[in-house]
Amino acid sequence: MVAPTPHRDRSRTWQPAPEQLLYQSYSVEEDRIRTNVHYEQPPEFFYTLTGGEWNVYSCNLWMTGARNDTESQEAKLDLMARIMDLQPGQRLLDVGCGWAGPLTYFSKRYGVRGVGLTLSPTQKRCADERIARYGADVQVIEKHWKDYQPTEPFDAIFTDEVIVHFHDLEEFFRQAWDWLRPGGVFLNKEVHFTNSRHGATMQRGDVLIHEIYGLTGNYRTIAEELSFLDRVGFQLKRIVQIPLENYLKTARRWEENLLAGRKELEALVGPEYFHRFRAYLQLTRKILRSGKITLDAIASTKMDLPGFGAAPAQQPVYEGLT
Numbered sequence: 001m002v003a004p005t006p007h008r009d010r011s012r013t014w015q016p017a018p019e020q021l022l023y024q025s026y027s028v029e030e031d032r033i034r035t036n037v038h039y040e041q042p043p044e045f046f047y048t049l050t051g052g053e054w055n056v057y058s059c060n061l062w063m064t065g066a067r068n069d070t071e072s073q074e075a076k077l078d079l080m081a082r083i084m085d086l087q088p089g090q091r092l093l094d095v096g097c098g099w100a101g102p103l104t105y106f107s108k109r110y111g112v113r114g115v116g117l118t119l120s121p122t123q124k125r126c127a128d129e130r131i132a133r134y135g136a137d138v139q140v141i142e143k144h145w146k147d148y149q150p151t152e153p154f155d156a157i158f159t160d161e162v163i164v165h166f167h168d169l170e171e172f173f174r175q176a177w178d179w180l181r182p183g184g185v186f187l188n189k190e191v192h193f194t195n196s197r198h199g200a201t202m203q204r205g206d207v208l209i210h211e212i213y214g215l216t217g218n219y220r221t222i223a224e225e226l227s228f229l230d231r232v233g234f235q236l237k238r239i240v241q242i243p244l245e246n247y248l249k250t251a252r253r254w255e256e257n258l259l260a261g262r263k264e265l266e267a268l269v270g271p272e273y274f275h276r277f278r279a280y281l282q283l284t285r286k287i288l289r290s291g292k293i294t295l296d297a298i299a300s301t302k303m304d305l306p307g308f309g310a311a312p313a314q315q316p317v318y319e320g321l322t
């Protein structure tokens, strides 16, 4: 059901097969199986790849002078914490929490309590180990967001390069709105297409990337994301555009880490997967230079009342990091 589909040459101009296109709708169970095609790879593979103390598997921040993987991960997480205005004792939900590096860091550095969601049993096992090692006041639950029902509201909800896996994005935003306390913050950091047509013109390399993630990709424009947030009732607080040099450097570091551990990683995942993953990192760097995407952190607040009761945004609504 989830095996990658071989590329087909249908005519002189290559076209992806219908099942290779973006924006596929799957059941919760198929979503889980497909997403885990990637995240159930051995944790040692991802730990070597991402490096550093927190094994953050998303773009990190290098432009503020980070000297190594850990510093770049912490610089990115500190920026996210500032945007969410995390305060000690608050409850944070990290949807798509990986191996719980970010959640553990937020808990230890900012004193928040929290919950992380993942679809991967291996990630959950590794997350539990990390949480115990740090004595962090957080818990990771292996569940699809569609099946999650919190027992208490959250002060903040965070997604970092996760919603690309979500086909029903408006429905997810509606859930996030329900799970927040009035005035709570929802922060989503994600890559966005600079034009929706980029999603309809897939090249072979785009399909390879899509296949790495079990064909679960749903890349969107900021415009689409903002309109869903608006429809659900969120009030826009702040947009921070993260210069793509940070992602180029992150992807370069990941490739360097991969090559440094080549012998062990090839033995772990096989030379073919290693080679495909390396090709994926190289294609990612090409896309980062193509002008087709931006990387943006979008913070919104749950309005208190139908009468727009929440405090007005204090910062400029649009802000590019320089």
Ligand SMILES: C[S@@+](CC[C@H](N)C(=O)[O-])C[C@H]1O[C@@H](n2cnc3c(N)ncnc32)[C@H](O)[C@@H]1O
Binding pocket: 031, 035, 039, 055, 056, 057, 058, 095, 096, 097, 098, 099, 102, 117, 118, 119, 120, 123, 143, 144, 145, 146, 159, 160, 161, 162, 165, 166
């Ligand atoms: C690219 S990783 C990002 C991990 C983390 N946010 C970070 O920055 O290091 C995507 C994560 O989203 C999770 N995920 C994907 N689809 C999900 C779903 N429907 N429900 C819950 N988690 C999901 C995966 O299991 C994985 O942990």
